[in-house]
Amino acid sequence: MRVLMVAPPGAGKGTQGALIAAHFGIPHIATGELLRDHVARRTALGLAVQEYLDRGELVPDQVVLDMVREAVVAARAAGGGYVLDGVPRNMRQARALYLIAVELGMTADVALHLDAGDAEVTRRLLARAALEHRSDDTAEVIAQRLALYHEVTAPILSWYRDRGILVSVDAMRPVRQVSSEILGALTRLLPFLDREPGRAGDPAELTALGEAFGATDAAAGTRG
Numbered sequence: 201m202r203v204l205m206v207a208p209p210g211a212g213k214g215t216q217g218a219l220i221a222a223h224f225g226i227p228h229i230a231t232g233e234l235l236r237d238h239v240a241r242r243t244a245l246g247l248a249v250q251e252y253l254d255r256g257e258l259v260p261d262q263v264v265l266d267m268v269r270e271a272v273v274a275a276r277a278a279g280g281g282y283v284l285d286g287v288p289r290n291m292r293q294a295r296a297l298y299l300i301a302v303e304l305g306m307t308a309d310v311a312l313h314l315d316a317g318d319a320e321v322t323r324r325l326l327a328r329a330a331l332e333h334r335s336d337d338t339a340e341v342i343a344q345r346l347a348l349y350h351e352v353t354a355p356i357l358s359w360y361r362d363r364g365i366l367v368s369v370d371a372m373r374p375v376r377q378v379s380s381e382i383l384g385a386l387t388r389l390l391p392f393l394d395r396e397p398g399r400a401g402d403p404a405e406l407t408a409l410g411e412a413f414g415a416t417d418a419a420a421g422t423r424g
């Protein structure tokens with residue numbers, strides 16, 4: 201199972217990504233987490249990206265793409281599945297990621313869109329701020345991250361819709377409801393992802409995907 205997630209900050213990417221990864225026994229590759237880990241360890245990369253994270257801006261594409269390539273190579277060695285969380289964030293990353301995935305025989309089966317409105321995700325992020333003290337969970341930086349999401353990340357959804365792999369889920373509900381819908385739908389999809397031995401890299405035939413997810417495609421637009 202190879203899933204990539206597209207969602208505004210605060211929609212639950214980290215939580216749902218971890219649950220999907222645990223359920224299917226696949227690596228959870230979260231670019232924000234990887235970057236924050238570099239910052240915490242004060243590596244050269246961490247020092248170079250810290251300001252971007254603090255300001256709620258995207259770090260340069262190539263930095264993320266190099267990191268993701270390495271993680272996808274490791275995921276391939278670990279069995280071939282993954283949950284990508286936090287990437288791609290813009291159209292250039294989406295195209296570059298696709299080329300990397302084709303080269304490695306690791307193209308995504310599903311682009312999972314967690315759909316949630318700005319007011320709700322802002323409320324959640326401010327609540328998280330009180331607990332986790334992330335440098336980018338202030339009201340001002342949250343607004344910046346949301347603006348960036350609408351401007352450069354949300355437009356990539358139509359690209360996945362055109363490829364026939366977009367699945368949109370209403371993420372405004374409690375975590376358990378959202379996760380049971382996601383896990384149930386991904387599980388129903390598994391039989392369609394069976395690949396012939398030796399052809400693990402082929403994109404799966406996913407014409408039944410909309411059906412497996414109860415034709416959620418129509419709900420694929422972002423909420424304002």
Ligand code: AMP
Pocket residue numbers: 209231232233235252253254256257258259260261264285286287288289293336345
């Ligand atoms: P996240 O944990 O996904 O909310 O990401 C936190 C921060 O890490 C973002 O605000 C960006 O500064 C940076 N970041 C994470 N993923 C990416 C990415 N794919 N491209 C550029 N910057 C990223």
